Structure formats: C-alpha cells, structure tokens
Amino acid sequence: MNRYAKLLANRVVCLLMLLLLWIPVSSLGQSKPNIILFLVDDMGWQDCSVPFDQTKSPLNQRYHTPNMEKLASQGMKFINAYATPVCTPTRTSILTGMNAAHHGVTNWTSPQRNNNSDNPDTQLQAVDWNINGLSPVPNIPKTVYATPFPKLLADAGYHTIHVGKAHWASMGTPGANPHNMGFQVNIAGHAAGHPQSYLGKDNYGNLPGKTSAQAVPDLEEYFGTDSFLTEALTLEAIKALEQSVKNHQPFFLNMAHYAVHAPIMADKRFVQKYYDQGLDSIEARYASLVEGMDKSLGDIMHWLDQKGIASNTIIMFISDNGGLSLKPQRGGEAHTQNLPLRAGKGSVYEGGIRIPMLVKWPGKVRANSIAKQYVMVEDFFPSILAMAGIKNPKLVQTIDGKSFLSILNNPSLQDSTRSLVWHYPNKWIPNDGPGINYFSAIRQGNWKLVYNQRNGKKELYQLSTDLGELHDLSSQYPDMVNALSKTLSVQLRQWKAHMPIVINTGKLLPFPDEL
C-alpha cells in the first residue's frame, strides 16, 4: 500500500467509527428475532384440532383450529407443558420467571386493591398471599416486587406491545398498568381478568350505568359495531406491529386474548356449524370462541408472511391454565371438558394445569417436531431473554424457570430429574372440587404427587401409564411418596411458601413431609 492508500484507509476507518457511534442502540437490534407470545385464556389442553396426546381425541375432532395445525407443522409441539391452575399466578410467572409458590401471587387478583379473592372457609384462615399482584416498583403493599422481562426487552431495543388481557395487579397499584411492566404499547390490558362482553354492540361492556370493572378499555373505535373482541384485538395488534416494521425495530408482542374465558359468548363468524352439529349450546359457543382465537393466530401469521418477516419471527402459543370444567358455566357434565385429563381450571390435576404449547422459530426449530420434556410457564422468562440475546440481565428477583432453548435445538433432550411444583393454598370456589381448593403437587419424571392440604391426603400417579390420574399408587410406592413429599416440602420452605392456618387451633397446616 502506498502513502495515499494508507491515508485514505485511515480516514475511512475514522469515518466508519463515527458512523457506528452515530447509530443508536435500538437500530442494532434489527437482526434480533421478533417474538410473539400468543397467550390464550382458559384454553384446555384438548381445546383444538391439534392432538397433544398420542391420538386424536373426540375433543380434537370437535374443535377447528387450522392455524394451530399449521403452526404445529412449522414448529415444535410441547406435549408436556404446564401452567398454574388459574390465570394471575401463571401470568406473573411468565413475567417474572418465578414459580407461583415463590412470587406468592397464588390466586387470581381482584380488580379492587386489598381485596382477597379467596372464598371464605369455616375451617381455614386465608393465607397472606400477594393479593395485589405483581409490582415493577418496590414497597407496594401485598405485591411481589420483580423485574418484568418486557422492561428488559424494551431496554434492548425491542418494540414491546401488549394486546388483550393483562390481569397482573389490582387497580391503584403500578402493576395495573402494562406500561409499567415495560410495554410501550398497551391495548385493552388492565386489572380485570375477563371481558364484560365480547360484543362491539355492547361496547365490550362500556355502557353508561352498566359498566363493571371488566369493561374492556381502549377499543372505542369498535363500539357499536359487529366486531367481536377477538377480532378487534387482532386488528389493533397488527396496527401496532405495522409501526414496529416502519421503525425497523424488532418487536415483542404479548398477544394475550381474552378468549376463551367466560362469559362464553358466541363468535357469530363461527358458531352456526357447532349449533348444527347438535352440540350443547354453551359448548357450541365455546367452540366458536376457540375458532375465533385460531382465526386471530392465522391472521397474524398471514400478516407476517405478507410483510416478509415470518422467517425472522418466533411464535409461541400457550394457554394460561387448563380449560374450565365447572357447571353451569360450561355445558356437558362437570369436569369432563378436558378428557382424557382429570378435572379442569383451578385443579392441580392435569386438567387444570396442562396446556397446549407450540413454538415456531424458522431456521432454529425443526418443523413438525415434538418435545416430550415437561416445561413450565416460568420457563418463558429465561427463554425469551435468551431468544433476544439478553445476557446477565439486572433482576431484583431470583428466577426459578429454565430456558427451553436447548430443547428447541434438540427435541429429544429429556431431564427426568427436574421437579415441577404447584402450590395453591387458596380457596378458588365455594365448594371443594377434584384437586381444587388447598392443594399442592409435584411432578418428577413421570411421577406425580398430589397433596391435599386440608386433610393431608397424598395421591401418587404415574403419568406415563395413567394420564387421567385414575389409579392412586401411593400405598404401592410409599418410598416414592416420601421422596416427592420431601422434595416438594424443601422447595416450598425455601420459597417461604404460604400454608393455610387452621382457625380453631391457630396452627399452620403441615407441609407434606411433616405427615
């Protein structure tokens, strides 16, 4: 190189460095994948046409979810994915990476502050759980203080969008507002856990003098129209995503549908064929809610294709707990709505906690693959941070979840030593049901221990041969019962998990290893 060339090269290096300095942090994120968490409310493990069991069940044949089928065919199906028995604990676990027994938001939060949603009990005193939910700022009474991952994503240059149900905290606390969780856009998320109405004609509940805390905010554009809530939310989500694309920003979309939570109202676009099949009316309406939700998934996938960004977008699909199985809210016989699983929402039996889960990540996750390893909702926190390339984030909480990225790379990975824990020291419904009200449970490998806090009864099931939890093996395998009781109790004590107090004696109910 001669002198001129060197001089030129030096100048060019300087210029390049200046240019690099001039590029803001946010724009460096462009090579980062877009991430969509498609979170359905109260959807059961069998509420779709994708079989998550070995065979296609009658329920899989009832429901029509062609877009879930497509998503499954393009990515990985997790057939052992779990949530907590009800919504707020799951949503808090997703946002914090903590197990529910650890974050202490063990039941659903009331929209009203300082209001315990537990049902009263004559025998047991309500535990001191975090009734106001999750708080992204410290020193808010009766909340868990934690760093929600959307904040970290926003800091890393992501355009963070929440659409739909939030339900992370009570009104009058910072967590009631998704903006405080790090979402730059919030559409329709607030302190309520279900919509007052799915109908645009009802203004989604915003009717003067009739409005409850469940009236859906932010959708006035659709008031008085025929837009079903699921459709309105999808349109709004796509609108927000258009902005991400325009800004050349990677996005995180928390597409958190209110569907398929009660009130179980017919989505007119789909309900007729279910009525025509002779289904119970409520079940027909429920199936239409499911199909409307699936249409939303399809519309978003179609939009990604149109924009040419599907290949750089991760889509994760889950529900927040098992399907509702209570009568009369659901049709049919109580606790049969999640068959072959036992019971439903609110229960620590599989019907209450097992959820559908799909992950599409073009170029990373093999199409049509199946993962058998059990995973849990708190795993989304470390997984999403890993997807976004965020290392050593500053957190105020210690997380319990494990990233499932290694499973995405290799679906055959299995770890039967991991234990998953459920702890629900609350009274969800006025009368105890199957696995419902004051239960804990642990899964390790294919073994599952179910612990009834109220009466100390322990049940043991082998899920590989008895998915329906019909055959209690506790008397046959007392050592396994003891081992799981110990693991469960040690973990719960470490997390300072709550146990109900017996009103008459003033004593805590025993941890499972104390019996």
Added chain:
Amino acid sequence: MNRYAKLLANRVVCLLMLLLLWIPVSSLGQSKPNIILFLVDDMGWQDCSVPFDQTKSPLNQRYHTPNMEKLASQGMKFINAYATPVCTPTRTSILTGMNAAHHGVTNWTSPQRNNNSDNPDTQLQAVDWNINGLSPVPNIPKTVYATPFPKLLADAGYHTIHVGKAHWASMGTPGANPHNMGFQVNIAGHAAGHPQSYLGKDNYGNLPGKTSAQAVPDLEEYFGTDSFLTEALTLEAIKALEQSVKNHQPFFLNMAHYAVHAPIMADKRFVQKYYDQGLDSIEARYASLVEGMDKSLGDIMHWLDQKGIASNTIIMFISDNGGLSLKPQRGGEAHTQNLPLRAGKGSVYEGGIRIPMLVKWPGKVRANSIAKQYVMVEDFFPSILAMAGIKNPKLVQTIDGKSFLSILNNPSLQDSTRSLVWHYPNKWIPNDGPGINYFSAIRQGNWKLVYNQRNGKKELYQLSTDLGELHDLSSQYPDMVNALSKTLSVQLRQWKAHMPIVINTGKLLPFPDEL
C-alpha cells in the same frame, strides 16, 4: 491515485452505502428537535399570571401559573392567538391543518356515533356537519377524511405520544382511537370530551354501575389513590418520554390535559389559598385546576432539564377555546370570566376564541419575545411539520393553516392582509348567548366582523382600540362591512361551508354577502 488506492476507495464507497442503507429511518431523526404541544382544555386568555394583554389584569393577579411565566420568559408570547369557539373543531384543525368551516366538524362530537350534539331549535334545522368527527381512513359516514400530522411524524421517526383528552371522533369510528391518528402511545385519550371525575378516589369515573362514557381510561394504576387526574397524566407522560429517551428517538408529545374543563373539581394540592382569598367556591376550585395544570407544565420542564434535553425540545402552549363563561357552571357573573374580552367558550366574540399561546424553542426563538401577528389553530399543522423537517408530505386534504416559523424567527413580522375565519352554524346551548349559536366571524388586520346567521345582523369592531368588542362600528364603516362580508362569504363558499336551513321556508340562511 494508484490502482490499489482506487480499488480500496471503491470498496469503501460500497461499504459506506451498505452501512447507510442499514441505518433505519428512525435513527436519522436524532438531530430533530423534540416537540411538545401542551394543550389545555377550556382555558381562557386571562386564566394565568402571564399577561397576554398590555397590562396585568385582575384575573392575571388571581391565577398562579409560575411555570407559564417561566416558559414565557424563555420563549415567545403570541398575544393574538386564536382557536375555534369549542373543542372538537379546534382539535380537528390542529390535527388536519384545516379551518373548521372546511373540515366540517363545526361542533363538539358526541361520544355516541351518529348523534348530533346540536341543541334542537324551533326555527332552524341542524346543518349536515361531520357529527362523527375526524377519520384517518376514508368512507366513514359523517366524518372528514384527512391525514393527521402525528402519522407523518411517526413515519419520519418520531416517537408519537398522546396523553389526556382526545375527543376527535365518536365511538365506533377509527378516529375514536388515537393510535389510528399516528400516536404510538395513547394514555387516557378516547371519544369523550371531559373526565367523569378528576379524582383517583373516584377511579376517574370508573365505578361499577356508575360509569358514563366520560370515565377516563388507562389509569387503573391510580384508582383509589389521591392522585388528581392532572398529576396522573403528567406522571404517565413522563413515563412515555423516558422511553423515547431510552430509544434515542425524537418525540412528539401531545400533552392534552383534561383540565380545566368541567366538572370543576378542586385540586386539593392548590385549592386552599384560593378559598382563603374569599373567592367564590367554584372560582376557587377553577383556579386550583389552573394551578395544577401549571404544575404539570413545570414538572415536564423540570424533567427535560434533568435529562439534559431541554435545549433540543420545543414547547408550545395553547388552549383549545376561550374560558367557559356560563352560569351556573362557572361562579361570578355570567360572561365576565374572560374580561377584558367579551363572552367566553362557544362565542365568536374574543372571549370565546382568543387563547394563550407560548412557544419556546431554544436557539431559535428569542427569550421574552412577543409576537403580535394573529395566528390560528390550523397553523400548528404546517408549523409542526416544518419543525420536524418534513417537506412535501403526502396529504389527502388541502390545508388552510400557515406555518408560524417565520414569526418565530422574527416576531416583528406582521401581515394585516391575512383573514381568519370562524364559522359555527350550530346550536351549542339551549338559549342563544352573546356571539353564541349560529355565528360566523372574520378578522383582517385589526378589523373584525361578527355575523349573526339567525337574524343577519352584522357587527364591526376595531380590536386595536376596542378589544372588548363594545363599540359596533358597522354603521360608520359600511364599506368595511361589505368588504369583510365578501371575503368571509367567498371563503365559506369555497370550503362548501354549511348554513342552517329555515324550517318554515326550507331555505338556507344567507351568506353575509347576500344581505
């Protein structure tokens, strides 16, 4: 240059071009100024301690707005700034650059779609104005279709934030949602024109069974707390701005306070001293609303200082119409609340249309300067686009406003040939008031013609000597009356402005030059 140098130079040019392509549009905006439009609702020209007249009036002595004083001392005071007589027409003019007679949203829009907010009249039929407001998409019945400037700012890389009152369109139309106007963040903006309550303790109106269309959305975090609405909106605005700073994005903040619109509720932080002064109770509460609004301005200015971005941030302060002067909503004698100006909100007399206006632009606008040139709300559209460096924007509407940037550069600029037009062919209140219901007006130089559509009466005032519009000079200057009638009528016809129809005859009321 030898061969190697040439080769190197070529490669470098290629590399640079690639790099430039890789830089997103948004990051190019970093040198662009931040822009804040601080828009107060229903604040009169005298509702502050900054004198907009030659001397400090008794009202200027009543109100305490130290932060407005500070802003005035750092920028330019426009002492002849105008809005339309009521809110939606002004807000639509700001967003579209069109005069109200042109965009046809001549009255305030009802939250309910297809609902004409005009009062019924025995003599005149309601005009076919755009009762559903502004629409950013075509073919929405009874709306004006236009390109709102926040869309253009967002496209140019601005982080566009709306906080507070929107009131651009009715529920069930796209314009009800600020997102559709190009705002990436919307906090508390919807179809309603005032808050149901300013109190966090009232959940800003969101009380089960009591909620009206005016319940303020998006603030559940503050429900049940002592946070006054003005304070909650300020905190939320700053939160959104923090994100702009983090993203290294220039921002546009539409800080559109609900204050000081009715319901005139006391802002507890400030009200006591006004009570102590022996003011009428309603007027004391009103003064506290004003001071709370001023505190918000101060908090935002303080935050800009703290972040070190005040020097690159334009702040513009205005109101959307004159101060309310109706009894019993206001205290004192009716139509004295804007003295020395005549009448108040709803009127084409100066009390209804003259507004406080301040502009701070460090390095561009001289501190403590005063502009005498009359300007109008539709001027904000071209001015803001010019501030953001947006040239030849793609618009579906023809704009009427004129950029005031030349005035910012040179406050002594005066153009007495420009004509400003007001046209309000609507019935705002059940009984006609001074300049209220079915009026038009025009200002050219210091002359102002007031036209009563109902009875054809014309009044002529010389504002330089008669700001209070007390001395009708129409019989002394018939040529001036004719000239202004002609200019006004030609303009109104060009805009296809509406005129009321007489019910008995079925005929349109005459344009002023037809009499």
